Amino acid sequence: MELNKLFDFIDYQLQNSPREDAFVTKENGKWIKTSTADFKKQVDQFSRGLLRLGVEPNDKIAIISHNNQTKWDITDLGILQVGAQDVPIYPTIAASDYEYIMNHAEVKLAIVSNDEIYQKLKSIAKNIPTLKEIYSFDEINGVKNWNEIIELGKDESNQPEVEARKKAVKPEDLATLIYTSGTTGRPKGVMLSHKNIATVVTSASKRIPPLPDKARTISFLPTCHIFERIIHYLYTYKGYGIYFAESIDQIGENIREVKPHLFTAVPRLLEKVYDKIVAKGQELTGIKKALFFWAIKVGEEFDFDKEKKFPYSLKLKLARKLIFSKWREALGGEIKYIVSGSAALQPRLQRVFNAGEIFILEGYGLTESAGVISVNSPNAFWKIGTVGPPIDVNIVKIADDGEILAKGDNIMMGYYKDPEKTAEVLTDGFLHTGDIGELDEDGVLKITDRKKEMFKTSGGKYVAPQLLENAMKQSPFIEQIMVVGEGQKLVAAIIQPNFDFIKEWGKRHGISLSDNHEEISNHPEVNKRIQKEIDKYNKDFGKWEKIKLFRLTPDEWSVEAGHLTPTMKLKRKIIKEKYMHLYNDIYDNL
16 A cells, blocks of 8 residues: 555554554553554544544644653544644743744644643633644543543544545645754744655665564654654554653653563663663672673674674673673663664764664654654664665755755655745755765765854864764763854863762762762862863864863753753753853853
């Protein structure tokens, strides 16, 4: 069957690989399974309910959820089947951003997950004239419930109208409006068609290596982000079961329960997992501690060419048996692959996880490219430190200034109601990604930096901050770092220390540290130790780009506090404004 509309994928699974556990959500301590057949029935029911609510083609319906769940995916396909479009919104953004997005998209209905989001939306609902009703996944007193739409659809008499609506949807039609995180101003509404996303799913799926029959996955990254959303369609297409984690806080416990073969993650999460593993290794003593760090060293030397060559192959086999097998057990024991996206992954982490037979498939893409441009995989040229060859749905070339350009069926229709900004990034069908990179002799793509984030020092030298930041974040002492120095004599950094690790380090070395983050940030021994880390990683950089000075912040950088976007990218302008006193302290004293 042709797979060019997003609701085609569930029909495909029903015909080719139906499952009893197609979608699984934990409710009241119990995993509730929804079979492929039942899921399909509920999608149709939801569509019929929407028709009875008067939903018309091209109406916009917002979905705002704190956690992933089966209801989200039913809602998504139910909306798309009637020719309407969904507008997924990050739950953590400000109420003023809700207001802007919903007015810009002219949202008619909103579906929220819980009372917290409902109250936030209710506070500004009067300012959104197009918004007719709010429904909730959870039971909330006085609020219409998601199940009411399902109940409305129990009567099957209008199913022919659903089928007619489905047939009327064309692959080139708008499927969803996804508003970008807004690191540089107001969010932009990326228009993605059914074809944009469907072609990415079928093309990117070729990069997923074989998994066991009835493979299980676990989902915890926000479905409102295109990365996790296309992965759901891909899982459905491949016939994998999707288990939804209860929350990010319970992900460790849920992974051990589900025993997934595959899941997605962002680099920041993998960094945190690795840091926790290393912290536990530090607590070991004697031969156990020596073995642990020997295995880490073996892992850091990993490469695919080296894996089978003696004597490294023998050391690797031993490290996998004695140490890395325990890592896999902590991830459920059956993990084969982790798909990493949204930001650059440190090559060191890729080496160590791959050495542990937890293979990382690193991908690259933007919301504007329907989530994927290229993917690293054993099914293609697999090179550590790259994001693999472009998937076959798009053509990639490098502009004269090093910018990555991509063209193909995956490239967005444009920005909603914004032809000027669309024209800025689309030229002759090529998307200007804003990323700097290179294609090697095998056609493998390597990202080096964000074009807009590169800056020039007063000496006229260009600096790529992401390269420095990724290198420095290899240090367990550094949680977050932002490199600064545009127009200045030298390069500096504002750093959020890893407070938990530093406190543990202090105990081991007899250094008395309080729980007060301000005191830790100002402690001379802490600053001295972080200077040592900076010196270590500076060695790999040119004289003009080395970090010469730094200041530590007492705050933990977070999405909620405004330091990070929902996809964990630095909000550079806001961070600089928050810590202008530290910035001035660096440069005013030169």
